[in-house]
Amino acid sequence: MQRRKPSPILYSYFRSSCSWRVRIALALKEISYDTVPVNLVKDGGQQFSAEFKEMNPMQQVPALKIDGITLSQSLAIIHYLEDTRPKPRLLPQDxxxxxxxxxxxxxxxxxxxxxxxxxxxxxxxxxxxxxxxxxxxxxxxxxxxxxxxxxxxxxxxxxxxxxxxxxxxxxxxxxxxxxxxxxxxxxxxxxxxxxxxxxxxxxxxxxxxxxxxxxxx
Amino acid sequence: MQRRKPSPILYSYFRSSCSWRVRIALALKEISYDTVPVNLVKDGGQQFSAEFKEMNPMQQVPALKIDGITLSQSLAIIHYLEDTRPKPRLLPQDxxxxxxxxxxxxxxxxxxxxxxxxxxxxxxxxxxxxxxxxxxxxxxxxxxxxxxxxxxxxxxxxxxxxxxxxxxxxxxxxxxxxxxxxxxxxxxxxxxxxxxxxxxxxxxxxxxxxxxxxxxx
Known part of the structure; x- marks a missing residue:
């Protein structure tokens, strides 16, 4: 029996511009994922919770769990997607x-x-x-x-x-x-x-x- | 008669941390270059001069003239050096x-x-x-x-x-x-x-x- 690869999980806040950058990349590359919302204003900022900090010491969204690792920093995430899922490319060849x-x-x-x-x-x-x-x-x-x-x-x-x-x-x-x-x-x-x-x-x-x-x- | 390729020109300020990032990359990759100092505090900031702005609309250092183009933003410059002068590499293969x-x-x-x-x-x-x-x-x-x-x-x-x-x-x-x-x-x-x-x-x-x-x- 083949075990299904788990979907990537995006920790995201709807209004965060950095989260949106990554959502666009995921959509362009047709990568399906699950969203875990992190509310940056509720409860003094859910990104500061001990649980979230353990997962992402940078205490920011977006973070992406993918391929067994957790990434943060929007451009680093997008570069990783580009390195591992190159189509359609988001960087020109020249x-x-x-x-x-x-x-x-x-x-x-x-x-x-x-x-x-x-x-x-x-x-x-x-x-x-x-x-x-x-x-x-x-x-x-x-x-x-x-x-x-x-x-x-x-x-x-x-x-x-x-x-x-x-x-x-x-x-x-x-x-x-x-x-x-x-x-x-x-x-x-x-x-x-x-x-x-x-x-x-x-x-x-x-x-x-x-x-x-x-x-x- | 072969015309010598002009050296890259780095617009730099000694104390700018962003300029220093690029200087390290140039040194590691053994790329010789000429420095044009841009004093960020003198004359209200030389990066705001019309002449500099024409060259780099972002009005910041570092900027690098290389291969017939002018680049700014330190990480973009370093990525360009990595793309065109890959040794020694500054990004792991994995x-x-x-x-x-x-x-x-x-x-x-x-x-x-x-x-x-x-x-x-x-x-x-x-x-x-x-x-x-x-x-x-x-x-x-x-x-x-x-x-x-x-x-x-x-x-x-x-x-x-x-x-x-x-x-x-x-x-x-x-x-x-x-x-x-x-x-x-x-x-x-x-x-x-x-x-x-x-x-x-x-x-x-x-x-x-x-x-x-x-x-x-």
């Missing part, structure tokens, strides 16, 4: 184009998102929204310039890549914080094109098992 | 170990460094040092736990990897901000072992073309 993809992804993942995540904003008190808006606007100004050189239909050329997986959740955050998107026509155009793709739709924060009823699409 | 390396690298690059970099600290006023200490300590607590599972002589096993290139500059920052390293014996041990390697020595902030005389080793 090294220079790969570098462009990673530049854009890292710019969002290291240069924008960390400055406006929940743990930083908590410490900003009433300046919270203004802080988030400034961080995102400053990052988007640079990103808009970069995309003018790299973009086709998507962030780099006409194939969906890791950069796109980072872009869409970041634009979602920008909208939450009511950032004026007027100065970023290229970002806006690419975001719109990506949101038409099924993998971006099924992974959307409005369609997760832990999405509250009032926010459901 | 996908699970690669994932561990990237998890640790991303944890530092996205989870610690951005919260204590110059542009954030500027806005913290007199709480600057305390803020930096808290961000680093919180990140190091998680990192220490992770390393207990992954480390050999270095961050992941006994081979130098991208994770190590991120670790050493982050410990250097921790020391600058006088973070108590007592609770992190594994981080401390690995950092010490790495600093004995030539590539980490020649790339050290105390030995760069733009290191001020009083800080030279």
């Amino acid at each position: 090294p220079k184009k790969r570098a462009q993809v990673r530049m854009i992804a890292d710019h969002i993942v290291s240069g924008i998102q960390p400055l406006q995540n929940l743990s930083v904003l908590k410490q900003m008190g009433e300046k919270k929204t203004e802080w988030a808006q400034n961080c995102i606007a400053s990052g988007f100004r640079a990103l808009e310039q970069t995309l003018k050189h790299t973009a086709g239909r998507y962030c780099v050329g006409d194939e969906v890549s890791m950069a796109d997986l980072c872009l869409v959740p970041q634009v979602f955050n920008a909208e939450r914080f009511q950032v004026d998107m007027g100065p970023y026509p290229t970002i806006t155009r690419i975001n719109k094109a990506l949101l038409e793709l099924e993998a971006f739709k099924v992974s959307h924060p409005s369609r997760q098992p832990d999405t509250p009823a009032e926010l459901r699409a | 996908p699970k170990k690669r994932a561990q390396v990237r998890m640790i690298a991303d944890h530092i690059v996205s989870g610690i460094q951005p919260l204590q970099n110059l542009s954030v600290l500027k806005q913290m006023g007199e709480k600057k040092t305390e803020w930096a200490q808290n961000c680093i300590a919180s990140g190091f607590r998680a990192l220490e736990q992770t390393l207990k599972h992954t480390a050999g002589r270095y961050c992941v096993g006994d081979e130098v990897s991208m994770a190590d290139l991120c670790l050493v500059p982050q410990v250097f920052n921790a020391e600058r901000f006088q973070v108590d390293m007592g609770p992190y014996p594994t981080i401390t041990r690995i950092n010490k072992a790495l600093l004995e390697l030539e590539a980490f020595k020649v790339s050290h902030p105390s030995r760069q073309p733009d290191t001020p005389a009083e800080l030279r080793a």
